[in-house]
Amino acid sequence: MTLPNRQSLAPNAENAITILTERAKECDAQDSLASLISEFSLPKDCIYLDGNSLGPLPIRAKQRAKEVVEQQWGEDLITSWNKHKWIDLPYKVGSKIAPLLRCESSQVIACDSISVNLTKVLCAALSMQQRTSPQRNLVISQRDNFPTDLYMVQGLGELLGAARCELLSVEQDAIYEVIETHGQQTAVLMLTHVNFRSGLVHDMRAITKAAHSKGILVVWDLAHSAGTLELALDECEVDFAVGCTYKYLNGGPGAPAFVYAAKRHWPHIQQPLSGWMGHKRPFDFCHDYQAGEGMASFLVGTPPVVSMSVLDAALDVFDGISSAKLRAKAQSLTQFFYEAFCALMPNTEFLMVSPQDASIRGSQLALAHPEAYAICQALIANNVIADFRAPNILRLGFSPLFLSHQDLLHAALRLKEIMDKKSYMDKVFQTKQAVT
Amino acid sequence: MTLPNRQSLAPNAENAITILTERAKECDAQDSLASLISEFSLPKDCIYLDGNSLGPLPIRAKQRAKEVVEQQWGEDLITSWNKHKWIDLPYKVGSKIAPLLRCESSQVIACDSISVNLTKVLCAALSMQQRTSPQRNLVISQRDNFPTDLYMVQGLGELLGAARCELLSVEQDAIYEVIETHGQQTAVLMLTHVNFRSGLVHDMRAITKAAHSKGILVVWDLAHSAGTLELALDECEVDFAVGCTYKYLNGGPGAPAFVYAAKRHWPHIQQPLSGWMGHKRPFDFCHDYQAGEGMASFLVGTPPVVSMSVLDAALDVFDGISSAKLRAKAQSLTQFFYEAFCALMPNTEFLMVSPQDASIRGSQLALAHPEAYAICQALIANNVIADFRAPNILRLGFSPLFLSHQDLLHAALRLKEIMDKKSYMDKVFQTKQAVT
Incomplete structure (x- = not known):
């Protein structure tokens, strides 16, 4: 994962990036759940902000799928109802x-x-x-x-x-x-x-x-x-x-x-x-x-x-992780993305639909935009998997188990680049074609 | 799979086995669905008469399980709802x-x-x-x-x-x-x-x-x-x-x-x-x-x-197999086992609960016996997987896809041996112990 070319950013944005990068690193260093990413099988270079729609594949689940199909069903057949x-x-x-x-x-x-x-x-x-x-x-x-x-x-x-x-x-x-x-x-x-x-x-x-x-x-x-x-x-x-x-x-x-x-x-x-x-x-x-x-x-x-x-x-x-700890991490991720978004896109056309108060906000942000669908597609094309919810919501989910604050800074920067360059416009065209 | 030692069988039974073996071979030679056994991953030497409770693992299903978990979920994540x-x-x-x-x-x-x-x-x-x-x-x-x-x-x-x-x-x-x-x-x-x-x-x-x-x-x-x-x-x-x-x-x-x-x-x-x-x-x-x-x-x-x-x-x-063909094969298997059972165990204590008329009988035989549970366990121990249905039914299922008539002769012979030697009696003891 590389940052977008800094030349494309305004000087104050550059400043913001430096500060955000430092903060992301600090937060990640203090994250007691950071090691859990090794529990997941995630595609390379993908920042997955859709764990609130479909969580990614835990490695244990992959192993169990093989075991339940090939060993339990395939070999032990009906006896598995008791045996397993x-x-x-x-x-x-x-x-x-x-x-x-x-x-x-x-x-x-x-x-x-x-x-x-x-x-x-x-x-x-x-x-x-x-x-x-x-x-x-x-x-x-x-x-x-x-x-x-x-x-x-x-x-x-x-x-x-x-x-x-x-x-x-x-x-x-x-x-x-x-x-x-x-x-x-x-x-x-x-x-x-x-x-x-x-x-x-x-x-x-x-x-x-x-x-x-x-x-x-x-x-x-x-x-x-x-x-x-x-x-x-x-x-x-x-x-x-x-x-x-x-x-x-x-x-x-x-x-x-x-x-x-x-x-x-x-x-x-x-x-x-x-x-x-x-x-x-x-x-x-x-x-x-x-x-x-x-x-x-x-x-x-x-x-x-x-x-x-x-x-x-x-x-x-x-196993052994309290819901309080999960909430703290997810809240920190969500709040960090929110602040990065505000700092990097101060003149944004997005409307923040989610509460600004972190204490009454779940692990997601909903950003309204007339071209939310095309923007979502452009993000996906840039390996940031987000979700669209009709009629105009870009929905970003911040699962506490496999994301870091640095991931979220990268995601925010990719969103900024897409919006600055209006590179979602070709997706708008595609969408309209698909509809007609 | 080997036949039981012929010395343990009475002369008329030996005669019956010869005739049944010939018939089984003939039926199998004419079976246009015989090659379908290669579609299944079945444990070695197992005669599976419980496909009416849980069908065995098709090899295609094994491959798909891996694909849907590892590729579709693991790699393509949420996009699989459309992509796959x-x-x-x-x-x-x-x-x-x-x-x-x-x-x-x-x-x-x-x-x-x-x-x-x-x-x-x-x-x-x-x-x-x-x-x-x-x-x-x-x-x-x-x-x-x-x-x-x-x-x-x-x-x-x-x-x-x-x-x-x-x-x-x-x-x-x-x-x-x-x-x-x-x-x-x-x-x-x-x-x-x-x-x-x-x-x-x-x-x-x-x-x-x-x-x-x-x-x-x-x-x-x-x-x-x-x-x-x-x-x-x-x-x-x-x-x-x-x-x-x-x-x-x-x-x-x-x-x-x-x-x-x-x-x-x-x-x-x-x-x-x-x-x-x-x-x-x-x-x-x-x-x-x-x-x-x-x-x-x-x-x-x-x-x-x-x-x-x-x-x-x-x-x-x-794919491409009509239900008429499936019925014909399953009926042939069921009828063959029924006849083998009658020929090999003429003085059986089992009561046949299933209809004798093949045209109104599904692909199963239900045999009532006071010790049906123990007999079922003894069959399983002898690699013939059958099912028990309360209170006293030994239920044998004859799926048309992966069984041959010769399999069923072996199964019938194993059942005969278990009944002749009363080798299910230790299972009766186990069951009673388990209950008390």
């Missing part, structure tokens, strides 16, 4: 995720996708509420929540009727107010902890408390939190949570999701996706469903063992 | 399964598990019915259907109430009768084409027709059919079907399942698991769910790409 404990994977994976959520480990299980898991926890929460308070039909959420969360509520609303399930989606700044005004009719508050576009972080503790004060159960979607934010599900008295493992947890494309359900709710949980793997005694093959104990009742069908095994190995990278 | 068309996998896999079901290929899509897919099609069928005939609340099924099928109806019944969904499970021989007597109240008939225990095959055409004559929609579970039975979903005018890919389709442990929905129903389908992947324009991230066209609306969350890719490669083994 495939049957325990959902629990084992759950117990590895639990420390990152700071919760007692039996409360987490890996299975299905976030969307499917949302249906399970929404149904469980709705039925818990309606047994005692049949008037509670509302599911409050945020208008710009990740769409699948809203869609799953809409789907349930169609199935159950508005009298049992109705989505009320409000702007982010109206959440406390709607808890206050609609508390008595509300069954569930469902929010994504870190907004997928802006990166804004909700105050999980305060919102959960406010909802509980009105008798509302709370479901948190941790897709952009697990593995990069400091979490404390048990302390915050969260009721249910779901999350994804292919972003900051590096579990591989479409790796199984997870579910958290607070132990205090276990005796009351009933969810309709009552598949055989969730049965109390699945291999008795009996006629009537009897839910397994605890988190077992969230299992449905046979899990995708290859994907689940790869995820299991990927999680070992986190 | 991960986004198209559910459709691509579906279109490879379709010829084995003999149906127009756009009607099949791969996603989630059988259990989750059953909820989707059951909800779709129930809501189609109840729009015009609200009195249709029954879902008829068979008492000894695979339990997850029954459990999913029970789960929906709990959620929706008996007035909208109630399971009526009847004995296998009462199906036509209950269609007749309960036709007007019934929304859905849900059956597994091949019974997981006995291997009995339902007459898909006749039952579907009988159900339709009463206005009932039919859901077939093809878990033990796809890849080994002759199917003709379109001709039989099936409404919905689900199926599994890790048995006869060799897609790998817990590989994604599939859904079939007849095109004529597409405009009327509504199912509650409305995840973002099933949206008309998933990457617009808009607030309201709009179902994608056709089978797209059955997609929910992000699919497990590693497992799905492995499955995609595994299916190429079937």
Whole structure:
């Protein structure tokens, strides 16, 4: 990785680069997670700012993929369900995720996708509420929540009727107010902890408390939190949570999701996706469903063992690392890029969509620009892998495990060069051609 | 693989072996699918009679696993969604399964598990019915259907109430009768084409027709059919079907399942698991769910790409092979083992649970014996991998792709030896010890 030719930079920018380079080196020297980059198989010279969309390949996961396919499936065949404990994977994976959520480990299980898991926890929460308070039909959420969360509520609303399930989606700044005004009719508050576009972080503790004060159960979607934010599900008295493992947890494309359900709710949980793997005694093959104990009742069908095994190995990278430490590193990376961006591109046309306050910002920055798609493509062509989110967002993710501050300075410089030279313009042309 | 010492066999058995050996050789010589064994990576000297539980590893799948993990995920990272068309996998896999079901290929899509897919099609069928005939609340099924099928109806019944969904499970021989007597109240008939225990095959055409004559929609579970039975979903005018890919389709442990929905129903389908992947324009991230066209609306969350890719490669083994040919080979194998079993063990204590009539028997034999578990373990110790199904069934599966008639003779001889010498008795002791 080389810096762009300094002659192309204005004198004050040159000054900024010198200062930023020093700071990046200092930060990296103090980074206790720096050695973790050796855990990953990353393409050469690539600065990967899309770990919040698909985490890169952990070397352990690569080895496990080979082992589970060639040895376990290929050689040991059906006996692997016991011999290699495939049957325990959902629990084992759950117990590895639990420390990152700071919760007692039996409360987490890996299975299905976030969307499917949302249906399970929404149904469980709705039925818990309606047994005692049949008037509670509302599911409050945020208008710009990740769409699948809203869609799953809409789907349930169609199935159950508005009298049992109705989505009320409000702007982010109206959440406390709607808890206050609609508390008595509300069954569930469902929010994504870190907004997928802006990166804004909700105050999980305060919102959960406010909802509980009105008798509302709370479901948190941790897709952009697990593995990069400091979490404390048990302390915050969260009721249910779901999350994804292919972003900051590096579990591989479409790796199984997870579910958290607070132990205090276990005796009351009933969810309709009552598949055989969730049965109390699945291999008795009996006629009537009897839910397994605890988190077992969230299992449905046979899990995708290859994907689940790869995820299991990927999680070992986190062994012994607290979510506080992950958050500190990710916050430092994000803040450093933010400052580098401001210093290097003071007259930028980008609009910063993410919060300026680092304490309420996840591990990402969202930069709005009319040509965000073309700029994203130009960055990728320059080996900085970023993401585009419709309609106009360049989204940059800062995973704490494999990035250094110096990487981010290089990325910021490449972005500056693309913007200064308008070298994304050919991508604009390509895009327009592709559309027509 | 060597035959047992002939001195241990009675003279008439020796005669039988000679005849069976000749027949096995003849059948194998005429087997046009014989060369397909080279497509599989099987452990040495193992006779694998459990392809109906977990199909063995196709060599193409092994190669693809390496490619999807190391190259696509490891090197191309997020760009693989487009570059390697991960986004198209559910459709691509579906279109490879379709010829084995003999149906127009756009009607099949791969996603989630059988259990989750059953909820989707059951909800779709129930809501189609109840729009015009609200009195249709029954879902008829068979008492000894695979339990997850029954459990999913029970789960929906709990959620929706008996007035909208109630399971009526009847004995296998009462199906036509209950269609007749309960036709007007019934929304859905849900059956597994091949019974997981006995291997009995339902007459898909006749039952579907009988159900339709009463206005009932039919859901077939093809878990033990796809890849080994002759199917003709379109001709039989099936409404919905689900199926599994890790048995006869060799897609790998817990590989994604599939859904079939007849095109004529597409405009009327509504199912509650409305995840973002099933949206008309998933990457617009808009607030309201709009179902994608056709089978797209059955997609929910992000699919497990590693497992799905492995499955995609595994299916190429079937390229150009008709389900009629697969059925003929599997039937020949099953019948051959059956005859060998009868000839070699005329005074057997086993009870044959599977139909004697090959035309209504799937690619498996179920042999009941009080010590079935121990016998199964003794077979495995002798490199014949079979399966046990509670309470007392030794289940032998005869996949058409990688077994020869000579393999089956060896398997039958090993079973005979185990039974003659009662060499399973030490396994009985082990089992009992393990239980106490």
